[in-house]
Amino acid sequence: MKVTAAVGALITVSGIILLVAFAIQSGLLGPLGRVILAYSLAVVLAVAAVVVHRKNPGNAGVTASGAAAVITSHITTAVLVHGLEWWPNWLGTVVVLAVMGLGFLGARAWKSVAFLMVGFVISFIAASITVWPRMSDAFDVIVLILVPSVAAAWVWHDREHRGVVSMTAVVLYLIGSIGVLGTAEPGWLAVAAFIGSGVALAVREFLDDDVTEGVEGTVGVEPAQRERSGPEQWALVMPVPGAAEQRGLRLLPLYFLAWTTAPLLSALGPGPTFAPTVALVLGLAIGVAGFGPWKARTDPRMNAVRWAGFISAAWPALHLGSMDSDGSWTRMPALILAAAFIWVHVFRPSQLGKVLVVLWTAVALATNTAALVLTMFAPSYLLEHRFRIDALDVPNVTLSALLIGVMALGLIAVLVARRDRAEMFEKGAALLGLLLTAVPVIIVLTTAGVRFSLAHVLVSIGWMIAAAWMMLAPKRHNVDANMAASLVIATVAVLKLVFYDMQAMSGLTRVSAFLLCGLLMLGMVVARSLRDRNADLSEGKEAKGAKKISDAHATVTAGRAPATADGHADAGETPDDWGRPSPS
Template identity: 25%
Template structure:
């Protein structure tokens, strides 16, 4: 510290001391008793006054409503939960209830096998037994200490009564199907209403899970009737699912119909119940997607609707194997249209919309594969990829761009496998049907368009950058574009002359067209780096094709035409491009 800075600090300290003394002198003091005041000599002052002491500031208290954030309590392990007081009683009660439900199911099955009593006494005995359990549970619920047992007893009784209704409808055929479903809806709805009144998600989940788990035993496997009874459980649980955030209930009510419908489809292919099974699969999809939409509208952050909107559509897609081709493709198309419409709704949560869109893309592909065959299928898949790329740019959704890339990759593999195989480009394919050549020409053209549109869309969405920074995607797209263009030219040449002459002529045109395209890119890209780079790369590709393929595969006039045409175009390109570059430099430097 310099001398000037030290002197300035001392002056500031003296000033603060004088201010403090002035404030003390202004404070009135009480009058002292009269007494002679001795004459005192002033105390010697130090050469430098002491520095002012810091005045303590009052602590700022937090507002009374504020409290420091508390860390979340640690999650209890399973052993800690079991070690709590009363955990053993809960475990015993619910295990006992589960065993009792299984006992009721085995009793009903055994009564059929052994012929115990008649259908009506069996149904009445099951209903009376379940009613007694429910009554005991209602009575125990009045005492707070007995409510654990009350929940278990009521859940057991309601599940037993619902299974009794299934048995009366499916096993004994005492009730017609529609009546059994209505009675089952009343039983399940009453039990779930009681669970909501008692505010017990465990009771609600226990009722639905027990009924869903034991129902296949009483319906003799996975049948359309089983799917119907499971959908009744889902319908009964939907009002509670919309009002209460009980994920366990949503899973217990939504997953079993999906699994049962898929299993029923696998066991009823070619049977008289195929149409009924497909109808149940469609109903499962409609109810599942509808409930998922209602739930996500009420609770946008809920994860369960995201899973259910995707899973609910699979039974309908798998059920297409039970239907004839036109109906199956129409069903897959309707599912695709519905889910893609959800995907485009702007105010739906992004995870929910993305889940619906992913399954919608799968349904769209399935509808295309079922409806079409051969090379026309490949062209349509590639056209869908192009459309999805434009949709991605329009809606600014990268998920659509990913779907476009997936569709395009599948279309490329299908093109290489059948529509325009590489052997057509490497060797004379011999006789090819006119229809296949036309389809190949269209497919190759759409493939080339896709190869140009995809990087453009990726650039618009900031997924890839210019070729100088991200060259790999652009190089891959360029290779696919060249393959599509070459396939288009060769198919067109073979249409004009379906023999080796057409093959040789087509390759000559391909080589010359590559050089012409390179010239256009260089001229257009004199101020645009990506176009200029693409033009130079295309020049290199044309030269490599001349030396590695045309020189060996072509002969006679075709080889001469390829070399002369490419050489003249390259000479023209070099001359024209050099002139443009020179004029650009002159304009930039201001020469006349």
Template identity: 25%
Template sequence: MTTSEPLARLAAELDFIGRRLQVVSQELQHAQLATPPAPAPAPTAQPMQPPTQAAMPAAMQSPMQPSMPAPMQLPMQPIAAAMSAPIPGPPQQPASQPPPLSPPAGPTWPQSGLPTYVPPPPLPERLGREGAGSKVVAWIGGSVTLLGIVLLMVLAVQRGWLGPEPRVLVGGGLGLALIAGGLWVHRNPAGRSGAYALAATGIAVLYLDIAAATSLYELMPQWAGLLVALLVAGGGLLLSARWNAQFIAVWVIIGCALCDPFLTHGFTPLLVSFLVVLQIGAMPVQLVRSWPSLALVAGIPPVLASLVTTVFTLRSGDPLQTAGAALAATVVGVAIAVIVTVRNQQDMATPVILLATAPVAALVAGFALTRSEAAWLAVIVAALMLGVAVCDRWLSTPVTVTAAILGSIAVVDATMHALTGPTQAITLLGEALVLVLAADLVRHRAALLASLLTAICGLLWGLTVVTPVTLVLYRPGAEMTVSTALTGLLMTLVAIAIPLVAYRMDVIGPPTRNAGPWIVAGLVMLYGATGAVLATALLVSPDRSGFLFGHTVITVSWTVAAIALLLRGIRSAALRAVGLVLVGASVVKLILFDLAALDGLARVIAFLVAGLLLLLAGTRYARLVVHGGVITDESRDVTNQVPD
């Protein structure tokens, strides 16, 4: 026996096993196709009978054998005998008979319901495509050229080369030559990538040349330099829109934003102004082409530059110029956000980012101004943002909500800068009350959100400064003012108005269905009313007798309000629920607070009056329920007619 005979036997066995596995795989596939996906009524047609074991061909019977002989038990045969073994093929069926393993008639299922995933080519392959290397080299060359122009301008000033006018003329001539070269190369479709790089480099060189002429050489006033820069930026970006080449516009703005600080003596208001000019130049492009990336790269640099400029202005600089440049960045950023939203309602992220960052520049710049100047600046920002918030008919919901949040922050900022002391909390609560009434009048949820945020700030400031939590406790010698009573009254009104308006606008449900907001509003209302009554009583009598009288009035007033709500709640489950909660609060106050804090006649009056009122109210309530009226279960939309 030679060495090749065992290898031949092993090859024959592996071939035999492979054929058996192939046959088993075919049977499993046919069985899977024959299995229905779900139980269904029996078809009217005669189902096809499965083939019997005897009728199946030998090739299909061989996989059904109970065992396979061991490889070492086969007799030794030559290679030709092993390789000449018959290979079972597909069963031969007569032309008149269907295949025995064909699936029954019925719906056929596709073998693959999902498209085949084609992975992207690797980076070396993409870079190896025709023209890819030339694009990379062209844009890298443009970036290096732009940086070299900036370094040349700075070095020419330091070394005194030529004069200011020749430097500007050389830079302008180079920029025009690059743009002309880009226009010439663009005529040939094969050189479009090089044309884009040439034109973008020329536009950036012209823009930076004007910035250098305005800031470094002072050859023209700032307003004239900004105007010429606007014309250059607008024309260059419109060229990118005409060629439908977004990368030109993005590259020009990024390159100019990175190189501008070298030509404007660092972070100054003039730098912010030149970056705002780029923003304005991008606005017509946004009207023609909806390019979110262009809006972002044009809107973020002015805000960042304004923040850094404000930090430097706190030490030295002109605060008014810094604030003016920051306000311009805010206004233009908001305008671009609105344009992006109107142009593309599907893009939610870009306008929200622009709208959330644009007001930050002006609000932070207020720290470099006096209190009155910062207040007026915040008022302008608040009016701008709230104006955007009420335009929910044309703008998307995320944009209006973001504008409402930023508008309320600006309102709070203006109030905190304009006023001091307790009047800050009073004014914030008053502004929240006005905003919620305006929201109810014009039916704008954004205004309701702004009123809620302003009310939260006013409430927190009031609890900290004006009406502290310890007001309900007697503190000998504590000073009470009219502002304390007024703050408590405004807390009560705001806590009543906001949930009611939200309920009328279908923002929240009734107390029986959505109890959380009503409970929070009820707690604020009770505290505000308690503070207002107690502060008034202490203003009349600033000793312990005023404190006792005030808490007696509070307990009785809570009980009266609970009874009124219960009587009105015969036909409203929401009022009935609030009334029952207020009854529980009155009883808890009687037992936990009045019993320990009050003494003498005040304690007796509080318990007697509250108990009698609750007794009479319970009797009257039972009679009303029995003798008539309609009890509505608003949580389940069920109305029960009570028989007379």
């Protein structure tokens, strides 16, 4: 029935075109008569669709008649704008939008997704045809990018076909953006329309809680029990069969928007640096939005936005860096990207737990190293020397030091984030990060006017303080691990301080410093031993107090035991080897 209705609508539209052509050939109608005839037929088809819907809402002819009316109206408008050139572009655009709005309202009232999709696609094409000859018209640019896709996405609320409508709106929005970015004037208005329409589409998808509804369930825990217990007791959430695929399809429009907007704007936007800069800020803003308070951090939409935002910011950042052939200020986005994007994935919650920590840390270090090279040296210099490291000189010291500082803090954070369950990898990463902190600290201090040797001494002292902090940690933490790590750090700090930082000092001064460091390490060990002994004594006193209370309670209970028939107190029953009670 639906196929027949669609064929009938196509035949009807073709018949209208043939009728108008015949009237033109016969000389029966002038230009004005043709326009009036075409619009009249469109109105007749729309009225027929309304009448049929009132009598039989489920009739397939309703959608066919409504679609035929919309198509006829749009074709007539296009002829008036481009064929006869009677109307200016802006007037044709207004008529197209008005007809599109009526079609959307009719589709929503009739709950016909087919009518909505046909009207949406045809209206988008008609708006594109109306705008294209006048790409310098700012109003038409906004109409082409913004109105049809956003209106279609917001007008439809039926959950069953929500994903299809949203995905179509996103795809046509991206297609329209490809045709307009970089060609429309003024360029800033095209970029603003592109970002505004993308945000409007994303907000519609982000606020739709249906995308995650019914895709997960708590297994084996009753709701009443879940309310009484803590989150850690019912955190096992198992997916409903087919829930992952269902949720992925519902989130597909949001994925497309979050992953493509920043790279598309950077590649096609106006200006050599304007569009990439705006795209970089947009990508980072999308990533930061994933940490906002509007949804739970574990919501799949928040996770998708975080991933897509920071990763998609990579392209405009590298785009800016590659275009800067001599200076260094535009390579600062590479540093921002390393700080905001790379290390986020190291601490990303995963169902696999710690399995991917090593992998993501390696990826972070490799990517940071590439960004470090890009930050230190101009791309033209790299190409000139064919990436030969031995031929590179005059690095950008400040930016490279900051980037190494980012790497160091990321490695230390690997241990801090997992300090309760840290293993050899986390400890090694933190130790490497602590060693790397020397580079940015020394460069910052020397830039501020501190002598180079004194800056090294301050770094060594900082390492000693870190070692003391770890060694004096409370006993309830991992004693052996803290002790071993603190000794390693302290040993490295002492060796660096005595044999490198104090090279200009005389032998007696160096020996004195070495002796002082040794005494400091011994003092740390003694202080730790005293803390452990005090902790043991405190635990022993608490255990003795608890035992006395238990004995007193047992004595009171025995004194209150009932007497037997012979006048003696019943000492109770004790179980035999099989667990059965036997008289004592």
